[in-house]
Amino acid sequence: MSQREKNYDTKELVNQLLKDIQQGVIQDAEGQLPTEPELMNQYHVTRYTLRQALKNLANLGYIYQAHGSGTFARPHHVEGAISLQNNVGLTEEMARQGKIIKTTHISQEVVPLAKADFIPENQTLDKATELISVIRQRKLDDEPFLVEHSYYLKSIVGEIPDRALKGSLFAFINQKPGLKVGFIDSVIECEMISGLPARFFNVPDGSPSLVVRDDSYLSSGKLFAFSKIFYDFRKTKFFMLKKMH
């Protein structure tokens, strides 16, 4: 538990608490963390900020809070699973688990909406809308992991430089003045694949794949991209924690 002058905001507190939990310096032998008032004192935050941070850590599977009993570190959380509630993006999420996402192949071209392989559900876009079609093959720790096919609305994101394609495209968007990623609709389903994804995963055509259809919106609520991500189903688990009320 580092001492510091400046107060933590929620995001900083999440990172600090996570570090302290992983180092085991905050929970006792049974895994119990200090009570909320104690944590408020130790990290110099109010209850609101503390509880926001604890909620994030619970969503990531690192702790749980038991009403009337206390807050506990979770002995093990699901190994190698992708948290659907991570709110940071895949690259950063995997980095947190000590794994590396690398983009191995990229292609980019401009197409009209009418020629797109798929379009967003329930969205009214003109057929002539110019889209930047980006296909990326990505490896997880040097193993084929996913094929991502994204369409970006050219009128919003402009040109995408090649160097931006190698890393996090959301980071590229966020860094552009006036653009900020707001929220993403995700639909998870199972689909048969053929062609590129099948070859990349080295499976026969007609094999199943875990597919995530994302519609991405700016914080203003405007759609700026939609994508389809094919995951190698043998290597992919999605994780989430559901709190009941």
Place this chain on the structure above:
Amino acid sequence: MSQREKNYDTKELVNQLLKDIQQGVIQDAEGQLPTEPELMNQYHVTRYTLRQALKNLANLGYIYQAHGSGTFARPHHVEGAISLQNNVGLTEEMARQGKIIKTTHISQEVVPLAKADFIPENQTLDKATELISVIRQRKLDDEPFLVEHSYYLKSIVGEIPDRALKGSLFAFINQKPGLKVGFIDSVIECEMISGLPARFFNVPDGSPSLVVRDDSYLSSGKLFAFSKIFYDFRKTKFFMLKKMH
């Protein structure tokens, strides 16, 4: 917008707002809702309660909030998808969409942990732990939809009467004194199926299926059940909204 004396709590406010949005009596022609201060006045709640309710509605896909612009009803949310953030349970979630879950076949038996088809990840339970094994086949609007195989810890939940097996088992748990469902770890993956699920869905052995592995905990943090739900992948979409920060 009904008038009422008693103040709304979050859950009530969610239901009332949802009703008002679906009836279209709260948003304007562009789908914009009143500002937060106005909503606070109209429903006689403080900002905290209001924002909790709005967050729930956003997670369910009914609205979005745009920083600096306002709150908007979403034109259409994904049709027939199961919200992963519903926090109520499948039966109630589908009822909200006007669909009906019916349980068509049930079997129940008591087995020791050692004989279970699968066990929770990273959990240390004694091999002799007595489990109630429940297999349910469930239809959605009279079409085969899922096969659920659950193991309940007999020492915690006791006997399960047959009538409870037909509906929501969580409702049965919650109604028992001293027991309350707290949180559920879900892992979503794609898996090949054979045997019962394949027959129920009328697909050949070796067909893929969307599978959800749930570990269910009481609010005290004690594991009380773990299950594997096989969904007919042709009829199943999971939905979630991810907010970026």
Place this chain on the structure above:
DNA sequence: GAGTGGTCTAGACCACGAA
């Protein structure tokens, strides 16, 4: 009954979007 987390109130200030 004592101690824990869960919900709610009231209000301040900040960050963003659109004009």
Place this chain on the structure above:
DNA sequence: TCGTGGTCTAGACCACTCA
């Protein structure tokens, strides 16, 4: 610049667990 939602403070009271 103004109006919007986002974050944070401070504190009250409630609900639950367990001895």
